[in-house]
Amino acid sequence: MEYQSTRGGESGVSPSLAIVKGLAKDGGLFVPDSVPKLPLSLRELSELSYQDLACEIMKLYLTDFTEEELRFCVDSAYDKKFDTVEIAPVVKKGAYYYLELFHGKTLAFKDMALSILPYLMKVSTKKNNIKEKIVILTATSGDTGKAAMEGFCGVEGTEIIVFYPEDGVSPFQERQMKTQKGENTHVAAILGNFDDAQSGVKRIFADEAFREKLLEKGYRLSSANSINIGRLVPQIVYYVYAYCQLLKKGELSFGEKLTVSVPTGNFGNILAAYFAKEMGLPLGTLLCASNENKVLTDFFHTGIYDKNRPFHLTTSPSMDILISSNLERLLYEIHKKEEDIERFMTDLKERGRYQISEEMQKLLGEDFYSGSGKDGEGSACIFQTFKETGYIMDPHTAVAKLLADHYCYKKG
Numbered sequence: 345m346e347y348q349s350t351r352g353g354e355s356g357v358s359p360s361l362a363i364v365k366g367l368a369k370d371g372g373l374f375v376p377d378s379v380p381k382l383p384l385s386l387r388e389l390s391e392l393s394y395q396d397l398a399c400e401i402m403k404l405y406l407t408d409f410t411e412e413e414l415r416f417c418v419d420s421a422y423d424k425k426f427d428t429v430e431i432a433p434v435v436k437k438g439a440y441y442y443l444e445l446f447h448g449k450t451l452a453f454k455d456m457a458l459s460i461l462p463y464l465m466k467v468s469t470k471k472n473n474i475k476e477k478i479v480i481l482t483a484t485s486g487d488t489g490k491a492a493m494e495g496f497c498g499v500e501g502t503e504i505i506v507f508y509p510e511d512g513v514s515p516f517q518e519r520q521m522k523t524q525k526g527e528n529t530h531v532a533a534i535l536g537n538f539d540d541a542q543s544g545v546k547r548i549f550a551d552e553a554f555r556e557k558l559l560e561k562g563y564r565l566s567s568a569n570s571i572n573i574g575r576l577v578p579q580i581v582y583y584v585y586a587y588c589q590l591l592k593k594g595e596l597s598f599g600e601k602l603t604v605s606v607p608t609g610n611f612g613n614i615l616a617a618y619f620a621k622e623m624g625l626p627l628g629t630l631l632c633a634s635n636e637n638k639v640l641t642d643f644f645h646t647g648i649y650d651k652n653r654p655f656h657l658t659t660s661p662s663m664d665i666l667i668s669s670n671l672e673r674l675l676y677e678i679h680k681k682e683e684d685i686e687r688f689m690t691d692l693k694e695r696g697r698y699q700i701s702e703e704m705q706k707l708l709g710e711d712f713y714s715g716s717g718k719d720g721e722g723s724a725c726i727f728q729t730f731k732e733t734g735y736i737m738d739p740h741t742a743v744a745k746l747l748a749d750h751y752c753y754k755k756g
């Protein structure tokens with residue numbers, strides 16, 4: 345398996361090098377040259393533990409990792425840090441199943457991938473004979489920062505520096521980050537908002553002279569945000585796992601389609617669902633749920649991606665995003681013309697918008713359906729669900745539940 349840039353500027357990149365690099369030279373994202381099929385039958389896969397399943401799925405994408413190396417990464421990540429042996433349990437409440445991705449160390453869904461990324465990075469640097477220390481720079485609006493610091497804490501050969509907007513994270517998140525243990529973890533508040541933090545980090549990455557200077561001193565910059573293929577691949581696993589759990593419990597029959605509704609921000613989580621589906625997992629429509637920042641919902645409905653709009657601060661802040669980076673990977677998967685992807689992204693950068701063809705829009709419609717919910721509807725949904733089932737869901741999950749309700753109603 346080799347990786348190439350969605351914009352065509354790089355190809356033939358090994359999986360481990362794609363992980364070390366994070367982003368391609370031309371600004372594109374790394375995508376695998378083909379999507380592998382599920383390695384075993386669903387019956388066989390459903391007998392596996394989360395860890396064994398993770399090895400089976402991930403080895404198809406990380407083909408230059410040995411079995412032992414992958415085992416080491418998986419076992420180091422998905423261990424007692426998680427408060428349940430199932431790692432990602434599926435629970436039934438009312439008419440729905442909930443895939444619980446919050447059993448990791450920081451209680452954030454991002455633990456699913458950020459627990460393993462540091463180990464993937466460690467093995468990858470060794471494989472590529474990279475002697476420098478890896479320095480991870482991350483801007484955060486709250487969740488990612490803590491989950492990344494926890495993941496990289498104490499991982500040999502790495503340092504992590506997190507930047508957060510001084511008044512832009514919750515007091516709980518601020519305390520989570522400031523009290524982080526580990527000699528190699530660092531956090532700084534910046535004056536400004538999340539975009540300022542993000543732009544600052546991007547400026548550091550783009551500074552060639554600074555990068556050279558760091559290399560001389562034995563440091564190499566890298567990123568832990570969700571554009572790294574090392575964050576996407578581990579997320580495919582829990583969709584397969586969820587399906588298998590339902591099979592095992594007799595809630596699904598073999599081959600029956602499972603519809604998933606995913607609270608979406610940077611489009612990483614739902615893209616993993618798409619890859620799982622392409623691998624042959626029987627998933628139905630992928631419901632892409634947005635909050636009031638419904639740039640994705642509008643995109644799926646009109647074929648126009650337009651970030652020129654007011655930015656809303658909501659109670660689901662991890663979805664307060666107007667540039668969903670991973671969407672670029674989906675565009676590439678359905679339309680393998682690098683020059684077009686490059687043009688869309690240039691339009692986005694220069695004009696804040698781009699438009700795909702009707703043909704592409706139709707292709708997207710075959711797999712995706714999107715809708716958005718408002719904060720008020722979300723809190724009503726949390727209250728209602730609690731009243732009916734005793735289950736307490738978080739505001740991000742509520743956005744996904746709202747869309748699932750709407751979709752089921754529409755389907756009758």
Ligand SMILES: *Cc1c(COP(=O)(O)O)cnc(C)c1O
Pocket residue numbers: 452453454487570607608609610611612613614662663740741
């Ligand atoms: C990050 C995050 C999301 C959005 O996921 P993406 O992969 O960025 O689309 C949704 N909910 C929670 C709780 C998150 O932390």
